[in-house]
Amino acid sequence: MDFLLLLVLLGVVFLLLLLLAKRNYSYWERNGVTQLNPELFYGDLRDMLSGHVPMGSAFANFYNIFKQKNLPFGGVYWAFTPMFIPVDVQLIKAMLVKDFAYFQDRGSYHHENDILSQNLFRLPGEQWRNLRQKLSPTFTSSRMRMMFETMQEKIQQLDPILDRCIQKGEINVTDVSACLTTDVIASCAFGIECNSLQDPDCQLRQQAKRISIPMPLKQWVENTVPRKLLGYTGFKAFPGQEAFFRKLVLDTMAYREKNVIYRKDFMHLLLQLRNKGELTDDGNFSKNQSQKGILTDDEIIAQCFIFFTAGFDTSSSTMAFAMHELALQPDLQDRVRDEVLQVFNKYDGNITYLGTQELVLTGRVIAETLRKYPVLANIPRICTKDYKIPNSNVVLKKGTQIQLPVWGLHMDPEYFPDPHKFDPDRFSEEAKATRPEFAYFPFGEGPRICIGARFAQIEAKLGLAALLRKGKFSVLPGKNTTLKFKPSMVLLHATEEIRLKVEKR
Numbered sequence: 001m002d003f004l005l006l007l008v009l010l011g012v013v014f015l016l017l018l019l020l021a022k023r024n025y026s027y028w029e030r031n032g033v034t035q036l037n038p039e040l041f042y043g044d045l046r047d048m049l050s051g052h053v054p055m056g057s058a059f060a061n062f063y064n065i066f067k068q069k070n071l072p073f074g075g076v077y078w079a080f081t082p083m084f085i086p087v088d089v090q091l092i093k094a095m096l097v098k099d100f101a102y103f104q105d106r107g108s109y110h111h112e113n114d115i116l117s118q119n120l121f122r123l124p125g126e127q128w129r130n131l132r133q134k135l136s137p138t139f140t141s142s143r144m145r146m147m148f149e150t151m152q153e154k155i156q157q158l159d160p161i162l163d164r165c166i167q168k169g170e171i172n173v174t175d176v177s178a179c180l181t182t183d184v185i186a187s188c189a190f191g192i193e194c195n196s197l198q199d200p201d202c203q204l205r206q207q208a209k210r211i212s213i214p215m216p217l218k219q220w221v222e223n224t225v226p227r228k229l230l231g232y233t234g235f236k237a238f239p240g241q242e243a244f245f246r247k248l249v250l251d252t253m254a255y256r257e258k259n260v261i262y263r264k265d266f267m268h269l270l271l272q273l274r275n276k277g278e279l280t281d282d283g284n285f286s287k288n289q290s291q292k293g294i295l296t297d298d299e300i301i302a303q304c305f306i307f308f309t310a311g312f313d314t315s316s317s318t319m320a321f322a323m324h325e326l327a328l329q330p331d332l333q334d335r336v337r338d339e340v341l342q343v344f345n346k347y348d349g350n351i352t353y354l355g356t357q358e359l360v361l362t363g364r365v366i367a368e369t370l371r372k373y374p375v376l377a378n379i380p381r382i383c384t385k386d387y388k389i390p391n392s393n394v395v396l397k398k399g400t401q402i403q404l405p406v407w408g409l410h411m412d413p414e415y416f417p418d419p420h421k422f423d424p425d426r427f428s429e430e431a432k433a434t435r436p437e438f439a440y441f442p443f444g445e446g447p448r449i450c451i452g453a454r455f456a457q458i459e460a461k462l463g464l465a466a467l468l469r470k471g472k473f474s475v476l477p478g479k480n481t482t483l484k485f486k487p488s489m490v491l492l493h494a495t496e497e498i499r500l501k502v503e504k505r
């Protein structure tokens with residue numbers, strides 16, 4: 001009898017849960033937003049959550065479905081969580097710029113007990129605004145110019161590596177780019193000589209490999225479980241990283257202070273902000289009675305960490321994807337190389353900061369690479385107060401999660417005809433003028449745009465120039481020429497390392 005009662009009770013609970021789930025899966029319909037056909041547990045993301053497609057492809061696919069139905073937006077479910085997908089470029093512009101106040105946060109996990117989570121990418125609202133105000137001056141073009149030398153020193157170390165690859169006849173561009181960008185960002189953010197180009201086993205490179213950019217499932221947990229509750233459980237956004245980066249940053253700062261070392265990098269600027277509260281374009285970072293610092297040690301640790309994390313993987317994939325495309329188009333490769341040589345010759349065999357601005361075609365190759373392969377293929381946002389969508393009766397409730405489908409837009413034939421074709425001329429001034437704004441935003445847009453975009457573009461130009469100047473790259477016989485991407489990853493990662501044939505020019 002007791003057993004029977006238990007069975008009935010379990011049945012009732014199961015039925016109630018099923019009814020709740022069914023009601024949950026009608027959230028968008030009830031709010032006047034077109035939705036797809038969600039399945040229990042998976043919502044609309046079975047393929048992504050079961051590890052079959054990359055997150056970017058899943059959201060590009062949603063974009064295509066809503067676009068084909070001529071809808072300005074649509075709603076999907078990430079497991080049980082409703083997620084809003086804007087399609088119309090005017091709406092995207094409103095969300096990123098005009099009505100930014102409603103969408104300024106990404107909804108990422110951050111907690112006061114988790115130092116590394118207190119970084120610029122993750123912080124919300126006022127905390128983000130204050131920090132961005134303090135950090136933005138460290139990324140201006142004059143500061144990039146100051147850091148250029150430091151960046152260039154690292155890029156020059158590519159030369160002997162490339163020579164060795166030429167001797168072998170083969171280059172693993174995935175690996176070489178990853179080592180290069182690790183060395184550049186380690187040098188510019190932490191001021192340390194990492195040399196993973198020479199020694200791929202160096203400590204920072206190994207540590208970098210262990211940094212887990214949140215998988216979709218982890219991202220969902222972070223965005224869904226109440227922040228305070230997660231923080232209470234001791235959850236860490238970047239498990240196993242804090243002790244290493246804390247020591248690295250504190251030791252570097254102490255060493256510089258003790259030995260009064262001036263190095264042209266972010267660390268120097270952050271030290272100035274910590275000690276003097278202002279940037280002064282000189283070697284001075286010592287404390288003064290009348291001055292007050294505006295960054296704490298913990299803030300510096302978290303920002304150095306995010307510059308490193310956001311900086312090496314994104315830039316290295318972009319360089320590797322660009323080299324893959326250039327290997328497939330020898331004529332284009334020759335045109336880019338001609339431009340590179342012209343600039344090298346003009347500046348006595350050395351690309352200067354001004355010289356990078358003359359690498360126009362190289363810049364377009366990078367722009368086209370980021371169109372075809374935007375490493376952050378969709379950008380998350382969260383609605384921070386109820387928002388009535390212009391020209392509709394739909395109100396997005398506070399707390400609604402949003403994914404801006406960057407890859408979907410970048411591959412939309414309306415904006416980029418023949419979207420699978422790699423064509424840098426899409427970024428000539430005339431071609432750009434024919435497209436609506438916000439059909440292309442690999443670095444995001446508006447006040448929350450990538451703070452490192454300028455840095456990344458200069459680095460990629462210098463990296464490509466160093467490779468193309470000496471080497472001629474082509475596809476290895478028998479290699480697949482279409483890139484495939486790892487499923488279950490937030491960032492675009494090719495499933496196979498990109499290896500190319502390389503000969504001396």
Ligand code: HEM
Pocket residue numbers: 120121122132306307308310311312314315318370374375376379380442443444445446447448449450451452453455456
């Ligand atoms: C090709 C390279 C890169 C790509 C494609 C890229 C892309 C992005 C994107 C799409 C965002 C989100 C923007 C938004 O929400 O509107 C972002 C944010 C950010 N990126 Fe990058 N990024 C790159 C390189 C870098 C580098 C080199 C650094 C640091 C030196 C960096 C640091 C950051 C930071 C700190 C944020 C958060 C900004 C904020 O919330 O205020 N990124 N990036």
